[in-house]
Amino acid sequence: MLIHDMNAQECRDLLARLGVGRLACARDNQPYIIPVYFAYEPDRLYGFATIGRKIDWMRSNPLVCVEADEVRTHFEWQSVIVLGRYEEYTDTPEYKEPRMKAQSLMERRYLWWQTAYAANQVRSNRGQATPVFYCVHIEEITGHRASPDPTEIAAGFTSPSHMTE
Ligand SMILES: Cc1cc2nc3c(=O)[nH]c(=O)nc-3n(C[C@H](O)[C@H](O)[C@H](O)COP(=O)(O)OP(=O)(O)OC[C@H]3O[C@@H](n4cnc5c(N)ncnc54)[C@H](O)[C@@H]3O)c2cc1C
Numbered sequence: 001m002l003i004h005d006m007n008a009q010e011c012r013d014l015l016a017r018l019g020v021g022r023l024a025c026a027r028d029n030q031p032y033i034i035p036v037y038f039a040y041e042p043d044r045l046y047g048f049a050t051i052g053r054k055i056d057w058m059r060s061n062p063l064v065c066v067e068a069d070e071v072r073t074h075f076e077w078q079s080v081i082v083l084g085r086y087e088e089y090t091d092t093p094e095y096k097e098p099r100m101k102a103q104s105l106m107e108r109r110y111l112w113w114q115t116a117y118a119a120n121q122v123r124s125n126r127g128q129a130t131p132v133f134y135c136v137h138i139e140e141i142t143g144h145r146a147s148p149d150p151t152e153i154a155a156g157f158t159s160p161s162h163m164t165e
Contacts (some may be wrong), residue, residue: 001152003125006143011080014070014143016040017111021068023047023136025086027057034063036114038066039105045082045136046102050129055088062086064136075148075158083140089133099133112128 006014015021021042031075032059036055038045045066058064067107067149069079089095108114113131120129148158 001146002149003144003146005080006080006140008141009042010078010145011141012042014080015045015068015082018068018070021066021080023054024055024065025054026063028059032057036113037106038111039102039108041070041101041105045084045138046138047134048102048106048113049127049132049134050120051132052119052123055134056134058086058134059088066136069085072112073158075152076146078143080141080143080146082136082138082145084136084138087135087137089135093144095133102135104132135160 014019015038020035020037022033023036024031026032027113027114032053036047036049036054038047040046064084064086066082067079069077071077089099091099115131117129120126
């Protein structure tokens with residue numbers, strides 16, 4: 001297997017295409033990671049949630065990490081890691097425009113709001129679900145792409161019977 005660095009544009013293209021990944025945050029030295037949808041625009045990711053653990057944690061420590069990947073086979077995959085900073089778009093006049101921008105981008109995905117609201121069903125302290133628009137400012141981005149090496153191709157490891165789709 002050969003692994004190559006992806007350039008910044010390739011990383012951005014992957015984020016824009018996938019729209020789903022894992023968001024990691026941390027509090028008191030304890031990491032926490034959850035799958036989330038996001039909308040990409042240069043230098044930021046937009047997300048929508050309802051108040052729960054991840055929002056509480058990101059409010060107390062805005063440093064986050066997002067990982068997104070596309071695995072075609074054991075030998076062919078791409079993975080992007082973002083280090084970034086959480087910013088909440090509160091329902092106040094100063095954030096009116098960023099909230100509208102975030103919503104307009106997220107609306108491209110059908111039922112973009114549903115998962116965030118559904119998450120409230122399993123909360124032990126559930127009351128009314130409070131919606132939260134947020135953004136992750138991208139401060140560092142790296143990407144790796146894997147492809148089969150010549151010996152793996154010659155040995156037939158990349159033929160369909162050896163694939164782990
Ligand atoms: C493909 C995908 C996309 C998603 N997109 C979004 C999104 O855009 N916005 C959004 O708000 N949510 C999304 N979710 C749901 C998300 O992963 C969380 O389950 C949800 O947001 C609740 O997280 P929370 O931190 O508020 O947890 P809380 O509701 O506060 O619950 C905390 C407790 O539940 C556990 N828990 C929470 N989530 C999960 C989980 N996914 N798996 C296992 N245990 C869990 C925690 O470990 C903790 O014990 C998505 C899930 C998937 C699979």
